Amino acid sequence: MISSPTKNLKTRVGQDSLVPWLFSLPAILMLLAFLVAPFVLAIVFSFTNLRLLSPIPLRFVGLQNYVRVFQDPIFYRALGNNLLFVVIVVPVQTALALALAVLVNQKLRGVRVFRTIYFAPVVTVMAVAATVWRLLYDPDAGFINGLLGAVSGGAVHPNWLRSTSTAFLAIIIMSIWQGVGFQMVILLAGLQDIPHDHYEAAIVDGASGWQQFRFVTIPQLRNQLLFVVTITTILAFRLFDQVYVMTSGGPLDSTQTLMLMLVDVGFGRQRIAQGSAIAVIFFLIVLSISVAQRRLIREETT
Template sequence: MTTSSSIPTPLLAAPEPGAAAPPRRRRIAAARRSEGRSGLAMVAPALLLLVLFLVIPVLLAFGLSFTNARLISPNPPRFVGLDNFVRAFTADPAFLRSAINTFVFAVVIVPVQAGLGLLLAVLVNQKLRGVTMFRVIFFVPVVTSIVVVSILWKFMYQKDGLVNSFIDTITFGAWQGTAWLNNPSTALGAIIVLSIWQAVGFHMLIWLSGLQTIPEELYEAARMDGATPWQQFTNVTWPGLRSTMVFVLVTITIAALGLFVQVDVMTQGGPVNSTTTLVYHAVRKGYREMETGYGATISLIFFVLVLIVALVQRFLTREKD
């Protein structure tokens, strides 16, 4: 009697290592690679511009800040270490004054411009006849060139300008008048007033867009509960504007810290450096006085300052659960 041992054969044999993937998987992988190449081709122009006009200048500024490079000089740049930073904080009174002016400008501009923009947004959000006209009026300064606005206000701030004439009229001749931009105690304040007037319409529009995203049903429920207009604002409007508030504060702060055009057109940093700012001082040193290395140092300090302020703002406006 002969017995034969049978070896069981698996129904589905496992594919050998290195075997070709099924055709469907190959097609999916090829499609994904094609999509990746297409996406990279679409992003390439913007990426190239960012590298050319953002990444490379930042790296160059970082490198130049440690040298004594000049814009026009027969001598090659020489590495000086931290000498430029020491000079900024110890031997350059204009830098310290520009930092103080920038800080004062931002401290005043941010709350006043944000608050006034919110007030205007609440007013023009009412369902009244002619409210669209007021929206346009408040927004017109935003679309007007800041250079043109600065030139016009420069004439208005003169001793015989419109501002002094208006004050003289409402005070019945008691006002003697002053040259606002030539007085160290009033020049920065005059620029602050101009900046608020010119940009408040933009932030009014941002606040208005945030107001129009709040459902009307919430206000109806609040009115049914007997809430006063102030209670409706504090319990319905303000909580609904949280994300808008963060955006407005960040944009106003960045614009305030980067103040340059108004100073360059109206006062050139004077009188007695009472209106110079960090950005204006960096441009003046780097291009007009041709101290490229020192100008790059001021720019680097300004970048660190903006980064710190942005991080602090982000921390203070974070979601608190």
Template sequence: MANIETINGYSGAKAADKKKKPWFSFSVLFILPSFLLYTLFVIYPTLNSVNLSFTNWDGVSPEVNYIGFDNFIEMWHSDRVHNALKNTLIMSVALVVLENVVAIVLAMMVDQVRWCKNLFRSIFYFPVLLSGIVMGFVWAIIFNFNFGVISQLLDKAGFSSLKLDWLGNPDYAMIAIIVTTVWKGAGYYMIIYLAGLQGIPPELHEAAAIDGANRWQQFRHVTFPLLAGAMTVSVMLSMIGALKIFDQIAVMTDGGPGFATETMTYIVYKVGFGELRQGYGTALSLVLFLLILLVSLIQVKLLRRREVQM
């Protein structure tokens, strides 16, 4: 009985101590400045954007007129928006596949190097450090039909007939942007995959080699499954980056020729700031936000399931 009373008394004391704790903790003061800044620059603009998407505001005049769902109805029937959405999806799928494939290849190459490993890692990562604007200008010069590097090499080699107007032809402009973006972004994902490769115990490869597995079989049955975690992160980041691509298009093609390379992000910019239709542009950006959120949730669910299965 004494023990039971002691235990009950101890439990009661703990409950009393919990009740005595104040609701306000001084630790809140440490996160309050960041929370206020986040509210001011992220939460409030986001909520205000939802409000503006139901208006015809031009971004300049103080008058704001509510027009209901007219912006979304116009968007639904707009061929330009449909084309931008199609371009966005095509570019996103191409970039996710190519960036991750190139990143895995680069990571495996660097992982196998015995000498100057940090040098090769830095060389492959260097394009990531470049500004998207600077990188776009550089590649615009490389792809230029008249004086670009590719055209000059073909002229000197006697293959002038093979010259292509990469940025002026609707059939090749998107390919040029995809190549440029892969060149810039693959090094970033290479670092993620390289960290995953270095976390794989070498004993697994040795055991597979003893069992008679060649390099491809080792990659398929050992390396690739164990890169599932790194792939989840890389695929998700590359998809989000592809859906938000802007710099390369702005510098290299300006959405052209025609509307061949106009994506959802770029049409938001052109409509909101070029045509002074901030209400319509905000509605487009809201749809883009929901698209990115939906794609990200689906990706995480599918890739996490793949990790569990592997």
């Protein structure tokens, strides 16, 4: 019964073979022009001496751009910061998001209000959040030091964004504030998909609250957790907006990131070729993270 209309539909549409292409062509052309072409160009450019405006004739320079990038101390500062962001934000933010998701998944009155509040930072634009936090972090006029001072009797007084030792930490804290609601929602959707009888079976067997969480919730959330960890890791390497607004990479390059370096080299100094090399390196990092995630998911399903 189902198969005959399906077949009918397909043959009918297949006959006027122009229609599928009319539906597809706008997207295909734009994807080719604005995604595939610049992606291929990024690879090609990265082996040339291309600049935005240059009297020097274009030629291939082999791996020279990559060598330059790998010899640049700022590259290691940037990459180190991106990795530090991964190492701190991925576990902390995921754990916090899971805790929030479990909290707002309870059948308690008014729980929706809390879900709304935890999610609200996600709908604030990152550039705006970074602006507000810049003032919150002000060593003298900011609320954060006001609170720390009141609690510690004036003993704790970090310079936050103005100090090389705390600037990146400050960016990490505000990034978690802004991003955790996003993960919470994804994990919450996963929590709500767990069949209730799993918990009932565990309760019958006398599993404690923690054991239910450890042996029912966590395994059932595996794919959502994997997704959240992957997307957060990728976002960590894309880190740009909040750093651009709050510190522009300073003080003394202590908050440099790959994306700031990309913009500085490719746009600020107009070295298209070297910027493209950074873009290719960035892409390879993202690609390997995605491949690792897909492997892990496939492992689970087989």
